[in-house]
Amino acid sequence: MRHFALIAALLLAPALAQAQTVLNVYNWTDYIDPDVVQRFQQETGIRIRYDVYDSLETLEGKLSAGRSGYDLVVPTSEPSFARLVRAGALRPLDRARIPNWRNLDTGLMERAGRADPGNAHGAIYLWGTVGLGLRLDRIRAIAPDLALDGLDLLLKPENARRLAGCGLAVMDSATDVLPSVLRWLGRDPDSADAGDLRAAEAALLAIRPQLRGIPGSGALLDMLATGEICVALAYSGDVIQAAARAREAGRGVEIGYVAPAAGPHLFFDMLAIPADAPNPDAAHAFIDFLLRPEVIAAVSSHVRYPNAVPASRPLIAAPVREDSNVYPPDAVLAHGFVPGTPGPQAERLRSRLWSRFRAGR
Ligand code: N2P
Numbered sequence: 392m393r394h395f396a397l398i399a400a401l402l403l404a405p406a407l408a409q410a411q412t413v414l415n416v417y418n419w420t421d422y423i424d425p426d427v428v429q430r431f432q433q434e435t436g437i438r439i440r441y442d443v444y445d446s447l448e449t450l451e452g453k454l455s456a457g458r459s460g461y462d463l464v465v466p467t468s469e470p471s472f473a474r475l476v477r478a479g480a481l482r483p484l485d486r487a488r489i490p491n492w493r494n495l496d497t498g499l500m501e502r503a504g505r506a507d508p509g510n511a512h513g514a515i516y517l518w519g520t521v522g523l524g525l526r527l528d529r530i531r532a533i534a535p536d537l538a539l540d541g542l543d544l545l546l547k548p549e550n551a552r553r554l555a556g557c558g559l560a561v562m563d564s565a566t567d568v569l570p571s572v573l574r575w576l577g578r579d580p581d582s583a584d585a586g587d588l589r590a591a592e593a594a595l596l597a598i599r600p601q602l603r604g605i606p607g608s609g610a611l612l613d614m615l616a617t618g619e620i621c622v623a624l625a626y627s628g629d630v631i632q633a634a635a636r637a638r639e640a641g642r643g644v645e646i647g648y649v650a651p652a653a654g655p656h657l658f659f660d661m662l663a664i665p666a667d668a669p670n671p672d673a674a675h676a677f678i679d680f681l682l683r684p685e686v687i688a689a690v691s692s693h694v695r696y697p698n699a700v701p702a703s704r705p706l707i708a709a710p711v712r713e714d715s716n717v718y719p720p721d722a723v724l725a726h727g728f729v730p731g732t733p734g735p736q737a738e739r740l741r742s743r744l745w746s747r748f749r750a751g752r
Contacts, residue, residue: 412437414673417453417461419660420445420609421632422517424693431680437673445609446564447471448742454480454665461665462674465516468659470566470732472513473506475663481512482664488675489514491682499699503659506732513661514678515699517628517691520655520719520727521571524611524630526621528645529557533621540652542575545622548597555601558620562608565745568624570656570730580656580730583737592744599751618644626658628696631716635695648716654726655719659699691717 420443428439442461444450451471453459457480466472475481486492495514503518504510525539534553537544544550551559561568570580572594578587603620608629614620615633617640623630627648634646662681664674681687687698688706695711697718704712711717719727733741 412670412673414439414670414677415460415462415668416441416677417450417459417464418443419465420607421612421629422465422660422694422696424689426693427681427686427689430686431677434680435673435676437676439677443609445607446562447566448564449607451475458667459665460669462668462670463677464663464665465660466513466663467567468503468513468515468661469506469730472661472663473732476507476512480666482666482668482671483511484513484664484678485675488672489679489682491679494682494684494700494702496699496701499659502729503661503699505729513663514682516660516662516681517694517696517698518657518659519627519696520650520657520723521567521624522627522630522648522650522655524615524620524623524625524633525647525649526557526615526618526644527647528643529618529621530554533557539647539649541649542571542624542651545624546572546575546594546598548601551598551601554622558603558614558622559598559601560604560606560611560614560620560623561595561602562611562623562625563605563749564608565741567626567656567658569741569744570728571624571651574654574656574728575651580728581733583733583740585740588737588740588744592748595748596751599748605749615646616640616644618642627716628694631695631711631714650716650719650723650727654728655723657724657727657729659729 414437416439432439447467450466466475499515500510503515507513569591572591573582574580576590608626611623611625612629612633615623616636630648637644637646662678664671668674682700684700684703685706687700688703691698692708692711695717
């Protein structure tokens with residue numbers, strides 16, 4: 392009899408495995424707490440297959456080909472999410488299946504939803520700023536006189552020359568770098584004007600010989616954490632994660648984050664379901680799960696990015712919750728800017744500019 396049960400179990404196991412629902416998630420690198428993934432799988436029996444990207448260029452490349460096979464993606468509100476909404480590439484969300492939607496901050500959702508009337512296609516997952524990751528112990532030693540509060544530190548060629556020996560990097564994303572460079576030049580961060588873009592290109596090429604690399608944002612986080620670079624233009628939470636890792640390693644590498652005092656680039660990353668998702672039901676369930684205050688608090692504590700669920704705030708680990716680089720003060724939020732969505736013509740100019748910058752000519 393026992394024998395029979397064993398044989399039955401062996402025969403049934405593959406059938407059960409096949410019947411198990413799979414949720415295909417495509418998210419940014421270093422952008423979730425692995426325990427949260429585990430917990431969802433345990434609670435629901437849905438298995439998560441998890442892939443990562445580290446730039447919007449990669450995400451859009453994958454999605455624009457269609458049939459990505461993903462059920463849940465996390466594009467930035469503008470430009471990527473906006474373009475996907477316009478192209479009909481996202482599925483309208485069924486709010487009835489997302490009761491935790493009511494937990495979302497309406498002010499932030501309004502700001503993130505400029506390109507998505509009625510917030511029909513996405514909920515904010517996490518958000519943040521673009522700024523500088525700095526290796527403070529080395530910069531203090533090399534150039535104690537330098538002001539650390541803005542992009543001059545990286546983009547003024549004389550500063551870049553002084554700091555080049557200890558390593559400079561810019562993350563590999565035209566979309567998420569050009570707005571800050573244009574703003575630093577006093578131009579419109581959304582500019583499609585050829586003259587403005589030439590000026591941005593000249594500014595980037597002027598520091599190009601000083602750069603140790605133009606790595607993907609995931610690789611850049613590692614380079615910062617190990618102390619391989621001293622100044623990097625990067626995403627806020629990535630730098631703050633790198634700082635924590637460097638502290639834990641205990642080798643004297645001290646990393647800090649600075650959002651440009653003149654007003655940082657703000658981004659909102661949206662939970663969204665591709666129109667051709669194989670399993671939209673599981674995707675809805677996962678979105679609802681992520682919007683529980685205690686779940687999104689665990690995510691924010693782990694990845695050091697703020698979320699848009701105010702009730703989660705007291706549940707976030709104190710050092711993260713109280714870090715003004717994670718949750719920027721209202722003044723920073725007020726003069727920060729959310730880039731718009733360049734048209735196809737501007738997009739072509741921007742991506743050609745970026746290829747020349749990468750090649751260094
Ligand atoms: C996570 C980067 C996500 C922020 N590593 C960029 N939108």
